[in-house]
Amino acid sequence: MIRIQVNGENHELGQELASMPLLWVLRDKLKLKGTKFGCGKGLCGACTVHFNGRPARACQLPVSAAAGGEIRTIEGLSADGDHPLQRAWVAEDVPQCGYCQSGQLMSAAALLASGKPLNDDAIRNAMSGNICRCGTYGRINRAIKRAAAEGGLA
Amino acid sequence: MKARNAQNIQLPRRRFLKQGALLTSGLAVGFHWSSAAVAATAPQDDFEPNAWVRVLPDGTVKLVVHKHDSGTGTRTALAACVAEELEVDPMAVEVITPENPFFEAYMHPLWHVFSTGGSTSISLEYDRLRQAGAMAREMLVAAAAARWGLAPADCRARDGRVHHDVSGRTAGYGELTEAAAKLPAPEAVRLKAPSEFRYIGKLRHKRDALEKVSGRLRYSIDVELPGMLVAVVLRAPVIDARVEGLDTTAALQVPGVRQVIRVPARPDVLGGNQEGVAVLADDYWSAQQGREVLQLRWSQSAFAEFDSDALPGLFAAAIEDPARPLVRSHEAGDVDGAWPLAARLLEADYGMPYKAQNPLEPVCVTAELADGRLSFWGGVQVPSFAREAARTICGLGEEQVVIHELISGGSFGAREAKYWLMEAAYLAQQAGKPVKLMNSREDEVRALFGHAATLHRLKGALDADGGLSALRLRALSPASGEQWEPGYDDRPDQMDYSTTEAISAWDFAYHTPHLDLGWVRYETGVPTGWYRSVSFIPNVFAVESFMDELAQAAGRDPLDFRLAHMQERPRHVRVLQEAAELAGWGRPLPQGTALGLATHQGYGSYVAVVARLSRQPGGLRVERLSCVVDCGLAVSPGGVEEQIYGGLMWGLGHALFDRIDIRQGAVVQSNFHDYRVARMSDMPEIEIRILEGDPDKPGGVGELTSPPVAPAIANAIQRLTGQRLRETPLDLGLKA
Ligand code: FES
Ligand code: FES
Numbered sequence: 001m002i003r004i005q006v007n008g009e010n011h012e013l014g015q016e017l018a019s020m021p022l023l024w025v026l027r028d029k030l031k032l033k034g035t036k037f038g039c040g041k042g043l044c045g046a047c048t049v050h051f052n053g054r055p056a057r058a059c060q061l062p063v064s065a066a067a068g069g070e071i072r073t074i075e076g077l078s079a080d081g082d083h084p085l086q087r088a089w090v091a092e093d094v095p096q097c098g099y100c101q102s103g104q105l106m107s108a109a110a111l112l113a114s115g116k117p118l119n120d121d122a123i124r125n126a127m128s129g130n131i132c133r134c135g136t137y138g139r140i141n142r143a144i145k146r147a148a149a150e151g152g153l154a
Numbered sequence: 155m156k157a158r159n160a161q162n163i164q165l166p167r168r169r170f171l172k173q174g175a176l177l178t179s180g181l182a183v184g185f186h187w188s189s190a191a192v193a194a195t196a197p198q199d200d201f202e203p204n205a206w207v208r209v210l211p212d213g214t215v216k217l218v219v220h221k222h223d224s225g226t227g228t229r230t231a232l233a234a235c236v237a238e239e240l241e242v243d244p245m246a247v248e249v250i251t252p253e254n255p256f257f258e259a260y261m262h263p264l265w266h267v268f269s270t271g272g273s274t275s276i277s278l279e280y281d282r283l284r285q286a287g288a289m290a291r292e293m294l295v296a297a298a299a300a301r302w303g304l305a306p307a308d309c310r311a312r313d314g315r316v317h318h319d320v321s322g323r324t325a326g327y328g329e330l331t332e333a334a335a336k337l338p339a340p341e342a343v344r345l346k347a348p349s350e351f352r353y354i355g356k357l358r359h360k361r362d363a364l365e366k367v368s369g370r371l372r373y374s375i376d377v378e379l380p381g382m383l384v385a386v387v388l389r390a391p392v393i394d395a396r397v398e399g400l401d402t403t404a405a406l407q408v409p410g411v412r413q414v415i416r417v418p419a420r421p422d423v424l425g426g427n428q429e430g431v432a433v434l435a436d437d438y439w440s441a442q443q444g445r446e447v448l449q450l451r452w453s454q455s456a457f458a459e460f461d462s463d464a465l466p467g468l469f470a471a472a473i474e475d476p477a478r479p480l481v482r483s484h485e486a487g488d489v490d491g492a493w494p495l496a497a498r499l500l501e502a503d504y505g506m507p508y509k510a511q512n513p514l515e516p517v518c519v520t521a522e523l524a525d526g527r528l529s530f531w532g533g534v535q536v537p538s539f540a541r542e543a544a545r546t547i548c549g550l551g552e553e554q555v556v557i558h559e560l561i562s563g564g565s566f567g568a569r570e571a572k573y574w575l576m577e578a579a580y581l582a583q584q585a586g587k588p589v590k591l592m593n594s595r596e597d598e599v600r601a602l603f604g605h606a607a608t609l610h611r612l613k614g615a616l617d618a619d620g621g622l623s624a625l626r627l628r629a630l631s632p633a634s635g636e637q638w639e640p641g642y643d644d645r646p647d648q649m650d651y652s653t654t655e656a657i658s659a660w661d662f663a664y665h666t667p668h669l670d671l672g673w674v675r676y677e678t679g680v681p682t683g684w685y686r687s688v689s690f691i692p693n694v695f696a697v698e699s700f701m702d703e704l705a706q707a708a709g710r711d712p713l714d715f716r717l718a719h720m721q722e723r724p725r726h727v728r729v730l731q732e733a734a735e736l737a738g739w740g741r742p743l744p745q746g747t748a749l750g751l752a753t754h755q756g757y758g759s760y761v762a763v764v765a766r767l768s769r770q771p772g773g774l775r776v777e778r779l780s781c782v783v784d785c786g787l788a789v790s791p792g793g794v795e796e797q798i799y800g801g802l803m804w805g806l807g808h809a810l811f812d813r814i815d816i817r818q819g820a821v822v823q824s825n826f827h828d829y830r831v832a833r834m835s836d837m838p839e840i841e842i843r844i845l846e847g848d849p850d851k852p853g854g855v856g857e858l859t860s861p862p863v864a865p866a867i868a869n870a871i872q873r874l875t876g877q878r879l880r881e882t883p884l885d886l887g888l889k890a
Contacts, residue, residue, distance in 0.1 A: 016409060020439050028437040033376040034369020036563070037438075038514050039595040043826035046514060074369035081368035089367040093359045093792050096800065097225025098366030099515045099563025105367060128835035131826065133514045133564045134225045135800030137834040 002067050006030060007076025013063060022066045023047045023058035026073060034074035034102050038131065045130030048103035049073045055110040055126075074102035077109060085109055088147035096134035104130045108144050118148045201331035203339060205252070205259035206236050206283060207290040213328030215240070215247040215314060220260035221279070222270040222535040224513070224565035226856050227793035230360040231276055232283055234353045234789060239287030239346060241311040242327075244353050249361060251559040255537040256552045268537040269570070276789055277758050277854045288343040296340075297333035298325045348787070348849040355849075357790035362561065373563050374518040374532035375592065382520065382588040383412055385581050386441045386597070388448055389430040392819035393457040393602070393680060394419070396429050401449035405433055408447065410440025415584050417577055423546055425539075425603065425683065427573035432581055438592055457679070457819030462607060465678065466505050466881075469609035472676055473503075473630045479675040480628070481647055483654040487668030489615075492624035496615030500707050504612070504696040505881040508814035509605035510823075511685055512831060515563020516593035517574050517601070521582035527554045528579060533562025539572035547579040566804075567684035571603040599829050600821040603683030604814060606631050610696035615668075620708030622719055624668035627657060629693055632677045634684070649673070655690045656697065656861070661755060664701070665721040680816065687801075687857040690756055691808055691864075695882065698752035698865035703878065712751050712869065713739055726755055728845065729762040729782045736843055737764035737780035744768075747777070750870025752862035757854025759785035763802070765866040766838075767874055773887040774874065776806065776867060778839040785855050786847040797855040798842050803832045805863020810836070810883050 002013040004025070011030060021040075026032045026049070038046030040059045047058040050072040077083045081090075085108050095101045104127065111118075111126035123141050132140070201209040208216040217236045223229040229249050237244035252260055255268055262269050263278050291311045298316035299306040302323055309318045317324045348355070365371035390396070402414040413434040420426030431448055435441035472478055493499060519532035528544045534557050544550040562569055574591060581589040593601065608631040615624040634652040650673070656662065657671045685691075705715035713734050720727055730753050734740070737749055746769035753762040766778040779802050788794040811830040815822040823829040847853070864882055871886075872878045879885065 024437060024439040028439070031378075033372065036373075036515070037375060038516070039826055041595065041825050041827070044514065044595075078368075081364050081370075086364075086367040090359075090363045093363060093796075095225075095360070095363055095366035096227070096796060097514070097562065097564045098362070098371055099225075099373060099513075101366050102369045124835050128833045131514060131831055131833060133512060133566070133831060134796075135803035135832075136796070137803070137837050138799055138840055139796070140834070 002064055004063060004066050004071060005069070006032065006071045007073060018064040019062050021059050022049070022061040022063050022071070025063045026058060032073050032075050036099055036102055038100070045103040045107060046100055048106040048130065050106060050110060053110070053113065055107050074106060077105060083109065084147040084150055085112065085143065088143040088150065092139045092143040092146060094136050094139040094143050096136055100130060100132045100136075104132065104140055108140070111144070112148060118145065199332040199335065201290070201294070201335045203290045203293055203334070204286045205257055206286040207240060208250075209290070209294070209327050209331050211328050211331050213314065213326050215242050215327065216250050217247055218252050219249050220252045220255070222533065222559065222562070222565070222569070224533060224535065224562045224569060226797065227360045227790060228270070228276070229362070229561070230357060231790045231793055232279060233361070234357055235276075235280055235283035236287035238351055238354045239284045240291050242314045244357070245359065245361060255557050255559070256541065256555070268541070270535050274757070274854060276852050280789070280852050284345055285343055288345055289339060292340050292343050293334045293337050294327055294330050296337055297330040301325070301333065354789050355787060355791065358792040360793065372560060373515055374520070374560055375515060375563075377520045377531045377560075377590060379520060379522065379531070379588040382590055383434040383436065383585060384438045384441050385432045385434045385589050385591045386438070386445050386594065387417060387430040387432045387577060387591070388445050388450070389597070389600070390419070390428045390452060390455070392452065392455045393428070393460065395452040395455040395819075397431060397450055398453045399451035400431060404447040404449060405444040408435070408440060408444040410436040411444035412436065413585055414444070414448070415581060417580055420546065420576060423542070423576065425572045425681070427576045428602070430577070432577070434581070434585055434589060442594065455819055460678075460680070460816055460819045462508060462814070462816040465607050466609060469505070469630050469676065470503060473609055473611050473628050473674055479648065480672050481649045481675070482670065482672040483649070483658045484662050484669055484671040487624070489624045489626050489668045489670040492615050492668040496623060497618045498616040498707055499613065500616070500704055501611070501613045502700055502703060502880060504610045504692070504699055506608050506692045506695060506808070507812070507882065508607045508680070508682070508816065509685060509808070509812040510599050510601070510814050510829060511566040511568040511604055512598060512829065513562070513564030513566055513568050516595060516598040517568055518590065518592045519574060519578045520588055520590040521578035522588035523548060523579075523582045526550070527556055528582065529556040529558065530575070530578070531558040531560065533560050533565065533569050534575070535562070535565055535569035536572070539575050542572065543575040543579040547576055548583050566686040568598070568601070568603075570684040571601070573601070573603065595826065596824045599814075599823050599825060602681040602821070605685035605691070606682040607678075608692040610692060612696060612700040614700065614704050616704060616708050620710050622664065622666045622704060625664070625666050625670070627671040627697065628674050629653065629657060629672070629689070629696070630674040630676050631689065631692070632682055633675055634688070653689045654693070655688060655756060656693045656754065663697070663723065663726060663753065663755060664716070664719040666719060686804060687860045690754065690857065690861040694752065694754045694861035695864045695868075698754070698862060699868050699880065702750070702865075702869040702872065706872070711740070716751075716753065725760045725784050725847070726753065729753065729760045729784050732843060732845065733762035733764050733780055733782040736782060736841060737766065737778070739764060746874075748870045748874035750866045750868065750873060752866035752869060754858070754862040756858060758851065759783060759853030759855060759858050761858050761862060763805070763859065763862040763866045765863065765870045767867065767870040769874065774871060775886070776838045778841065779806070779863065779866070780841040781859055782843045782845065783855070783858065784845040784847045785853040785858065786851040787849050788844060789852050791844065794844060794855050795842060798844070798859045799840055801855075801857065801859030802840060802863055803837065805860035806836065806838070807832050808860065808882055809864035809867045810886065813883050
């Protein structure tokens with residue numbers, strides 16, 4: 001049995017899934033579809049979740065390696081889409097197609113929670129692993145600053 | 155409100171009434187409505203005056219958006235055009251996709267297919283959609299007026315209700331549906347004046363943002379149906395290779411793998427799929443594991459020796475070969491007579507490589523063949539291709555095609571290909587179950603049907619005053635991937651207009667007495683397709699680079715040189731001047747810094763871009779892109795701004811990264827490590843200025859701003875280093 005904890009809930013998985021990346025366990029076994037697939041190689045950030053509070057690429061993490069840790073996905077970022085970052089994302093109208101945004105938000109949430117000083121360099125460093133093909137980088141930068149300014153170190 | 159004359163109001167009313175009649179009479183099944191369920195359950199007293207408006211007796215307003223939304227905001231902007239005239243809040247009403255995507259009114263007015271693309275969704279639909287909203291509004295007002303025994307002119311609509319201000323009487327749209335549905339449609343409708351707009355020109359937000367930031371919006375990749383299998387396809391690694399030997403034993407032993415199906419190539423269909431072998435499993439990961447252990451042998455292919463590195467040489471040899479098909483796109487005077495009179499002659503070649511669209515959501519669609527109907531779930535951007543897949547693969551007519559349309563995670567042309575719809579239809583048929591076809595990133599990079607490699611050759615003559623006296627341009631490229639426009643092959647000029655954007659008589663920016671611009675058709679056989687901004691990209695790269703080369707040879711400022719050769723183009727002149735002003739053109743710059751300029755027009759809009767580059771220890775750096783746009787009326791200014799930004803980012807990609815190589819007939823690149831795309835760390839500072847344009851006419855913006863970026867950067871490189879780079883991607887590392 002592999003035991004994983006996702007958004008505070010415990011799940012037990014058969015040993016045959018040990019090598020399946022966390023991404024596909026989340027999406028196909030737990031039906032948590034908010035975490036997206038973009039490259040499968042740790043290159044695009046679409047699958048970003050939090051693993052023990054840090055951003056992790058779910059496509060690169062065999063589920064067995066995630067056992068015992070705490071996993072948070074976009075579905076667990078807030079109850080109603082009201083995390084300060086999500087509110088800022090809506091206020092700045094960040095998403096175009098929206099497909100990258102779960103991953104963008106999880107990367108941004110880890111940055112905010114880290115308590116590091118927020119400037120353009122810090123944002124660029126934390127966010128450059130997340131590809132957006134539509135080109136929302138400018139608004140992401142603004143939304144992160146807005147969330148921080150509105151006291152959003154949730 | 156301002157009255158429009160009748161010829162502006164070309165609603166095909168009878169078609170809508172017929173549609174309504176079909177709905178209520180129950181004759182809908184199997185005729186225009188492909189989804190019998192929708193038709194059969196449509197209540198009798200809904201008010202459905204035309205293809206875009208549905209008002210239910212409970213007051214629910216549903217607006218139909220018949221264009222695919224791949225993140226471009228069409229669902230918001232198009233709904234707003236209807237809502238503005240209907241006097242409802244576009245953010246509050248429901249937006250639905252067409253119950254019957256093949257209803258005539260939804261056809262693309264220029265291409266006569268059911269499709270979304272070409273940055274035309276707003277510019278071409280703007281008037282029609284407003285008329286649809288106004289028509290519904292006037293019928294609702296007339297119904298209320300009749301109920302109250304008043305003249306319609308004394309009543310007004312606002313926020314989903316009809317009001318009679320004098321008496322204070324008011325009625326919600328829902329209460330009026332039954333009466334309104336019985337009224338004749340008005341002969342002509344009155345449209346609001348731009349000064350009366352409450353939503354158009356003021357929208358700052360898009361619909362669905364909350365669903366997108368909470369991970370709740372469902373994309374093609376999220377579709378699940380009972381009994382569904384997930385398919386991945388191992389496609390011919392070498393173009394046009396066929397399966398010669400297949401051993402499925404190992405693949406079928408992978409847990410979760412259910413079937414292995416050979417998918418034959420369809421070379422008989424334009425844009426048809428390459429040969430492949432599909433592995434169908436309970437989930438994507440299992441299918442992927444199965445694909446990795448497929449044992450198969452591919453046939454030899456005519457492309458086995460094909461190498462894209464050889465193309466520039468082949469293209470250069472062919473571009474003036476009189477045996478090649480040449481179609482002139484713009485001609486004036488006599489260039490051959492002009493060359494001997496020139497004070498100075500200049501010639502240059504410009505090249506661009508193959509490129510892949512790479513939407514972040516890899517192409518994905520679910521198909522099911524059941525009860526004689528073929529259903530698709532996903533981002534089906536071109537319903538006409540779904541129809542074609544149903545016909546060619548399953549022998550079904552359009553009345554047997556059902557499309558459950560979803561927002562897609564980007565397209566940029568990838569979802570205007572049809573190979574994946576054909577594969578999905580085939581797999582659904584063969585598997586006898588719903589099949590979700592998924593591309594991996596590697597599949598997406600190697601999918602072909604991307605942007606064609608091109609070569610441009612320009613020759614220009616300068617007169618003694620440094621003026622451009624003659625210009626010849628040859629744009630070598632294949633015909634566009636899908637020549638589906640009716641009559642394409644019968645055109646006497648054999649012109650493919652999607653290859654000559656920006657170099658045709660109606661859109662070439664510059665004036666000179668002797669001109670000879672033309673397209674040289676060269677088919678390599680590599681499948682290519684649609685790509686955001688299509689031929690504007692290479693055409694603008696070549697022309698705008700060459701204009702700088704000419705200006706330099708003439709010893710003139712590139713801005714002045716351009717302006718001197720524009721005639722009767724006030725909007726074009728203005729974006730150039732404003733961009734120059736925004737970027738500080740002509741003002742002193744810090745040491746090791748230079749500006750480069752380029753401009754472009756298309757889709758009824760104008761743009762100028764100034765790139766600022768600097769020397770850094772590791773090479774050159776693009777520091778800033780300053781961009782000025784005149785797109786006429788911006789229906790959704792927030793949406794316009796983000797399309798401009800996205801286009802600039804794409805242009806940066808063309809300039810610095812985008813490149814597909816083909817060696818021995820196989821695509822070399824595979825994922826984002828060797829097919830780079832712009833990340834946040836690549837972005838320069840972006841300055842955008844949107845001019846107040848013609849308040850009556852929205853222009854397109856989705857594909858406007860990428861083409862001028864690469865030439866602006868190349869022009870800045872030249873001014874900074876003295877080196878002229880004529881092939882993309884431009885190498886910034888060399889020139890420190
Ligand atoms: S899907 Fe995991 S990083 Fe791209
Ligand atoms: S919003 Fe489309 S990929 Fe980021």
